[in-house]
Each structure stands twice: as structure tokens, then as C-alpha cells.
Amino acid sequence: MKMITLAAALVAATGFAGTAQADKLDDIIASGTLRCAVVLDFPPMGMRDANNEPIGFDVDYCNDLAKALGVKAEIVETPFPERIPALMSGRVDVGVASTSDTLERAKTVGFSVPYFAFEMAVTANEKSGIKSFDDMKGHTVGATAGTFEAIALEKQVQEWGTGEFRPYQTQADVFLALSQGQIDATVSTSTVAMANVKTGNFPGISVVGKAPFDTDYVALFTNRDEYGLINYLNLFVNQQVRTGRYADLYEKWVGGALPSLTVPNAYR
Amino acid sequence: MFHTALTSADLIFLAKGAGMTILVTAISVFIGTLLGIVFGVLRGQLGPIWFAPVTFVLDIFRSVPLLIQLVLANAFVGMVLRLHISGLTVACMVLSLYTAAYCTEIVRGGIHAVPATTRRAARSLGMSWLQDMRYIVLPLATRIALPSWIGLALGVMKDSALVYVVQVTELLKSTQILITRLQEPLFLLLICGAFYFIISFPLARFGGYLEKRWSND
Numbered sequence: 001m002k003m004i005t006l007a008a009a010l011v012a013a014t015g016f017a018g019t020a021q022a023d024k025l026d027d028i029i030a031s032g033t034l035r036c037a038v039v040l041d042f043p044p045m046g047m048r049d050a051n052n053e054p055i056g057f058d059v060d061y062c063n064d065l066a067k068a069l070g071v072k073a074e075i076v077e078t079p080f081p082e083r084i085p086a087l088m089s090g091r092v093d094v095g096v097a098s099t100s101d102t103l104e105r106a107k108t109v110g111f112s113v114p115y116f117a118f119e120m121a122v123t124a125n126e127k128s129g130i131k132s133f134d135d136m137k138g139h140t141v142g143a144t145a146g147t148f149e150a151i152a153l154e155k156q157v158q159e160w161g162t163g164e165f166r167p168y169q170t171q172a173d174v175f176l177a178l179s180q181g182q183i184d185a186t187v188s189t190s191t192v193a194m195a196n197v198k199t200g201n202f203p204g205i206s207v208v209g210k211a212p213f214d215t216d217y218v219a220l221f222t223n224r225d226e227y228g229l230i231n232y233l234n235l236f237v238n239q240q241v242r243t244g245r246y247a248d249l250y251e252k253w254v255g256g257a258l259p260s261l262t263v264p265n266a267y268r
Numbered sequence: 269m270f271h272t273a274l275t276s277a278d279l280i281f282l283a284k285g286a287g288m289t290i291l292v293t294a295i296s297v298f299i300g301t302l303l304g305i306v307f308g309v310l311r312g313q314l315g316p317i318w319f320a321p322v323t324f325v326l327d328i329f330r331s332v333p334l335l336i337q338l339v340l341a342n343a344f345v346g347m348v349l350r351l352h353i354s355g356l357t358v359a360c361m362v363l364s365l366y367t368a369a370y371c372t373e374i375v376r377g378g379i380h381a382v383p384a385t386t387r388r389a390a391r392s393l394g395m396s397w398l399q400d401m402r403y404i405v406l407p408l409a410t411r412i413a414l415p416s417w418i419g420l421a422l423g424v425m426k427d428s429a430l431v432y433v434v435q436v437t438e439l440l441k442s443t444q445i446l447i448t449r450l451q452e453p454l455f456l457l458l459i460c461g462a463f464y465f466i467i468s469f470p471l472a473r474f475g476g477y478l479e480k481r482w483s484n485d
Contacts, residue, residue: 031352041448048449052281052442076435077445089339090346091355091435 024226028093034071036062037078037092044195044253045098045116057253061115062096064245065220068236084109087223094222094233101219110224112233114217115240117259120149121190123175123197124208128184132209139184142166142174149187152213175202187211194255207256215259237261273450274459285442286463292356292438293425296363300424301417303364304371309401311372312379329369335430337362342434355434363424363431370420378413379405411482418475422468439463 028034038058040046046056054075066073078086083097087109098118101111124130128139137160143150145167157165166183168174171192177183179202188196193207220233240246241261250258307326311319329337341362345351382405390404391397432441443460447453 040445048445050275051277052445052449088347089343090350091342 023228024093024223025229025232028071028229029069032071033074034062034066034069034094035074035076035092036065037083037086037095037097038062038075039080039083039097040075040077041079042098044191057116057249058096058098060249060253061240062094064240065094065096065233065236068239069232084221087221094220094229096220098218099221100216101221105221106224108224109221110226110230112220112230113237114219114261115237115246116218117261118189118191118216118218119259120152120187120211120213120215121193121207121256122185122187122209122211123178123193123205124185125178125181125183126204126206127181130185130208133187133211135208136163136185138162140164140166140182141185141187142168142177142183143186143188144168144171144174149189149211149213153187153211171196175205178205179203187213189216190256190259191254198255210257217261217263272452272455274446274452274455278446278450279459281446282439282442282459282463285437285439286467288356288436288438289425289428289440289464290467292359292363292428292431292436293421295360296367296428297421297424299360299364300367301371303368305375307368307372308375308379311376326369326372329365334362334366334427335433337366338430338433355431355436358434359428359431359436363428366427367420367424370423371417374413374416374420375409377416378409381412382408411479414475414479414482418472422471425468425471426464 022030036058038046038054038056040048040054040056042056044056046054046058049055054077059075062075063073076086076092078092078095078097080097083095083099084105086092087095095109096115098116099105099111101114105111122130122133122136124136130136130139140163141153141157142165143153150167154165154167157163166177168177171188174183174186174188175196178186181204185208190207190210196202197205197207220237222229222233240249246261247258307322311323316323338359342355342358345353345358386408387400387404390400395403428438429440431438432444437445439460443456447456450456
């Protein structure tokens with residue numbers, strides 16, 4: 001009787017083992033397509049060119065990942081709030097969507113190590129003579145009202161005790177005011193700063209340095225139980241930095257000083 | 269004066285979106301109508317009690333908003349069935365059933381509107397059920413049901429704008445992509461509206477023409 005039970009258990013176990021699915025990494029390679037969630041209204045990370053084809057840092061990053069896996073890349077456009085639902089409903093395999101690796105999100109999805117960092121940059125009017133973050137002391141500065149950097153900058157101005165902070169409605173207003181000399185400097189994410197300087201719509205301004213505000217690290221993500229794939233993504237991010245591809249892509253889409261992807265004095 | 273960054277490539281992009289809208293609508297209306305006819309005839313033959321389970325399912329398709337149906341169907345296919353089927357297939361399946369649910373009622377109403385006395389007369393002349401359906405019910409019911417059916421087809425065409433949630437780049441989604449890039453919402457929506465009009469106007473006119481022609485003979 002015991003033998004029969006044991007045999008039955010063995011058969012059942014083999015059956016389960018047989019039905020256990022190959023993991024997602026195998027599935028992607030077998031299907032020949034890597035489906036990436038990318039946000040396409042977030043230049044320069046994701047946008048569309050004149051032919052309405054997806055381009056941007058994230059699009060290139062997805063293509064690189066697909067190339068490394070030896071499969072074809074498929075860009076699935078997902079608006080910001082749709083990124084994680086798209087993964088959960090199985091429409092995409094990986095998110096390459098400038099997603100901040102918050103602990104709250106990590107309860108739902110599994111993050112790789114950061115593959116990009118949004119640093120805060122100081123953009124100044126060339127006539128003001130501001131060359132660094134500390135030079136802003138005593139000057140009139142501004143930022144888009146309500147954003148993280150505006151709140152931090154306003155606090156900093158109060159701490160300095162001199163100078164003035166002016167809030168603006170939109171990012172474009174800030175750069176227009178900066179170009180016209182209404183304010184001497186502003187703080188914004190480096191991508192936004194570089195993109196606005198590059199447009200040439202705002203003469204006389206340049207990015208002069210980094211602001212010591214919190215850096216927004218963003219990571220690739222996939223289902224949290226897919227350790228095989230997450231390991232692969234971690235190594236892939238590492239390889240991108242090691243081979244200089246990260247620096248190339250940063251130069252191509254953003255430009256300026258390359259942000260570090262590691263946090264000082266911490267693992268991972 | 270009037271300036272726009274819209275290029276001819278963008279217009280072709282919009283036209284492709286319009287083509288997708290037509291494709292989704294054509295497939296869904298075709299399959300939906302076939303299913304609707306089958307269900308509508310069955311409903312008449314089986315009676316409301318035996319047909320109740322199907323009516324219940326079709327009522328679900330009629331009462332749950334299409335957007336939610338699409339999202340749920342897509343999630344079901346991806347998460348539960350774990351199938352890698354395209355968004356277009358999911359969109360066509362959902363829209364077909366949605367069309368079928370409405371078309372069933374239209375067909376049922378059409379058949380119901382054929383006077384029972386006429387049908388009884390046909391049967392007493394020795395016609396079989398099939399002959400009765402083919403030569404008596406079909407011509408009469410079609411005339412009655414046509415206006416509602418045209419309305420349904422036009423409605424489905426406009427409702428197909430919702431299939432963007434399953435990654436189908438149809439006309440409205442194409443327009444939104446261009447709006448994001450060019451930042452000219454009103455002008456682009458105007459063009460989008462014109463495209464929709466160009467698609468639906470011939471269908472509406474064709475329906476009007478058929479109605480007029482059939483009402484005379």
C-alpha cells in the first residue's frame with residue numbers, strides 16, 4: 001500500500017515537474033520577440049520621429065537588450081500609468097520605461113539595478129556669471145511650481161537667506177524667463193535641461209553643473225518572480241556601462257556629464 | 269497665417285490608422301452579424317426560456333462598457349490563457365461578440381415583425397420551415413431590420429476607437445500619437461473627425477439608398 005502511495009506520489013511529482021513551465025527568459029528566446037513597455041511621450045527617453053517611428057534612449061536600450069538575447073524587439077507604447085498593468089496582463093515582457101525603482105512598486109514588480117539616473121542640473125543665463133549650484137546664492141532663481149526640484153530649490157533659497165525664488169506654470173515658461181534674464185538660474189532634471197538648451201529656442205543659457213538634490217534612479221522591470229530574467233537584466237545593465245554603450249547612448253540622446261548609476265556607500 | 273507642422277507622411281500615417289479602423293469594423297460587423305442572425309433565429313425557434321442562458325451572456329456584452337470588456341478580455345488572454353495573440357485578434361473577438369449581442373436583438377425584432385398570419389399562410393401553402401424563412405421572413409425582416417443594422421454598423425465603427433487599449437493603432441490612436449508629437453490638438457482632431465466622416469458617410473448613404481429602393485417594390 002505504502003509502495004503504491006509512494007509510486008503514485010512519484011508519478012504525480014513527475015507530472016508536475018513536466019508541466020512546470022520554462023521561465024520567462026526561455027519563453028522570450030523561444031518566442032523570438034522581446035516586447036518592451038516604453039513611454040513614448042517622454043523625450044528624450046521615448047518619443048517619435050518624423051515618420052512616427054519610436055525613438056529615444058529607452059527605445060535604443062530595448063533594441064540593445066533584444067540584440068543581446070538574439071531576438072527581435074517589439075516596442076509596446078504604454079502611457080506612464082499603464083506600464084505596470086501592461087506587464088501584469090502579459091502584454092509586455094520587460095519594462096524599459098524610465099521607471100523609478102520605488103519600494104512601493106517593488107511589491108508588485110521585480111526591478112533590475114538602475115539603468116539610468118535623472119540628476120538635477122543647474123541651468124544658468126550666461127550673463128549672470130553663475131558657474132555652479134553654490135553660485136546661485138543671492139541670485140533670482142525659478143522653477144516649475146509644485147515639482148520636486150522647485151520645492152527643494154525654494155527651501156534652499158530660504159536657507160541661504162538672500163536672493164529670490166519665483167515659481168512658473170510650465171517648464172517652457174521657466175526657460176523663457178531664464179533666456180530673457182528674468183531669472184538667473186533654474187534647477188531641473190538633466191534631460192529636460194539638455195533638451196531645452198539643445199532646441200536653440202532659448203539663446204544665452206547653458207547647463208553649468210549638478211544640483212545636490214536627490215537623484216531619480218530608474219530601472220528595468222519584469223515580473224517579480226522571474227529571477228532568471230532579473231539576473232539577466234542586471235548583468236545586461238552592467239555590460240551596457242562596461243562596454244561604454246551607456247555613455248554612447250547618453251551622449252546621443254541627452255549629452256553632458258554622464259550620471260553615475262551607483263549610490264555611494266551602498267551595495268547594488 | 270495658418271501654419272502646421274503636419275507633413276504628407278503624417279497624413280499617410282493617419283490614413284493607415286483609418287485603414288485599421290475599417291478593417292476592425294469590417295471583420296467585427298461581418299462576424300457579429302453572422303452570429304447575430306444565428307442567435308436571432310435560434311431565439312425565435314427555441315423560445316425565451318430555452319434561450320435564456322445565451323440571452324444572459326449576450327446581455328453581459330450589451331451592459332458592460334466596451335472599454336472594460338476589451339481590457340478584461342486582453343488580461344484574460346494574457347494572464348489566464350497565457351496566449352501570445354495579437355491585440356487585433358482580441359479586439360475583433362470582443363467587438364464581434366459585442367456586435368452579435370446587439371444584432372441578435374435586431375434580427376429577433378425583424379423576424380417578430382413579420383405577421384404571424386403571413387407565415388402561417390406560407391406554411392399552409394406547403395412551404396417547409398426553411399422555405400418560409402428563405403422566401404417570406406428573410407425579405408420582409410431585412411427591410412424592417414436594415415435601418416437598425418446600419419445604425420449598429422456605424423456605432424461599432426465609432427466604438428472601434430476604443431481598441432487602442434489593446435495596442436491596435438487605429439484612427440483615433442494615430443491622431444493621439446500625432447498630437448503628442450506636433451502639439452496641434454484641435455487641428456488634428458478636426459482632420460480625424462473628417463476621416464471618420466469620410467468612412468461613415470458612404471455607409472449611411474448606402475443604407476438610405478437600399479431603404480428607398482426596397483420600399484417601392
